């Protein structure tokens with residue numbers, strides 16, 4: 415097990431800028447070009463969508479930075495992008511919200527470009543552009559007073575550690591009486607305890623930056639619970655994971671509080687999961703919003719039998735909206751789908767969030783370790799769970815009306 419270190423830092427805006435990775439836009443024009451080359455067409459796509467993982471000493475098995483590194487993988491790249499196995503992005507593209515802040519999936523034009531490149535014999539041209547590196551120093555500190563958080567990042571501390579860390583999660587646990595079931599009903603069997611507030615991140619992400627004037631509240635005496643998933647690569651490596659927390663300046667309180675909740679997908683809680691051998695299982699749960707709010711993200715959590723999870727909103731007027739459907743859930747990837755600013759749904763008080771999860775305990779599920787076993791709730795990956803980590807920014811009815819009006823105005827511009 416690794417040595418999980420909790421480190422926090424008071425921030426400068428500079429550090430924030432460093433962790434933002436600016437995507438290079440591939441124009442559709444380029445994709446239509448007849449002469450597709452590595453340097454001109456493929457390298458920018460790799461840089462934007464692949465190199466967060468596929469570079470030296472990162473988590474993926476090979477680097478896709480230079481032409482020399484990428485060329486031998488041309489056939490495999492073609493296969494993986496056509497089947498949409500790479501980059502990992504398992505959300506159903508036919509329903510729900512499609513604008514995400516952290517979308518790493520390929521556009522149809524980008525896939526066409528890569529396929530064209532491989533089919534043309536994977537030609538080069540001039541040397542590839544180098545990748546921007548990001549790094550920020552952190553200093554250890556203890557928390558003795560409440561602080562508002564405006565950004566969070568987690569990553570392995572050493573270069574070698576990146577090779578072996580498949581994902582690293584960190585949760586914040588704290589007793590917060592003001593939140594206890596006040597805003598939202600969540601069952602307490604997701605690993606938390608009543609009144610506990612959680613944050614959760616996984617490696618491969620670019621960190622989480624709150625919207626202007628909103629933040630998360632960390633209380634004195636809070637704890638970080640780490641969960642790391644390592645994979646061996648044939649050499650002994652020692653590592654620890656660092657968590658960077660960026661605070662608002664002391665005394666500056668954001669107007670909106672974001673809270674992360676584990677929204678149960680199983681009615682009555684995960685303990686009601688009951689999956690017979692050789693069978694499938696579906697469960698739904700309905701969670702009322704006791705305050706208006708903006709839903710910021712969707713991060714399904716299940717284990718090896720997990721197949722799909724969706725989140726719908728049932729509005730007080732009865733209208734149902736599909737927010738997101740992860741139809742190809744894969745336990746190896748703790749993907750968080752973070753809605754883009756103007757796509758994040760604003761929901762009135764009284765909205766019901768409907769979370770549905772599907773499980774496959776048959777041999778047709780390639781991740782199933784044993785279809786002959788009965789499966790119930792538990793922490794082990796061979797047991798099951800069902801919840802979605804969802805950040806909600808709560809607001810008063812008045813602020814809700816203001817936000818709705820703002821959104822309307824923006825969409826009419």
Ligand code: HEC
Pocket residue numbers: 459460463464465466467468473474475487490491492494495500501502518520618
């Ligand atoms: C979030 C991290 C991540 C991103 C982003 C990502 N990959 Fe991967 N990739 C991996 C990991 C981890 C593996 C090994 C596990 C697996 O095969 O699924 C892998 C495996 C592969 C393989 C198979 C290698 C083999 O051994 O056959 C190919 C090809 C590939 N990736 C191409 C790409 C391309 C092309 C992109 C961008 C368009 C991309 N990947 C984006 C993490 C990533």
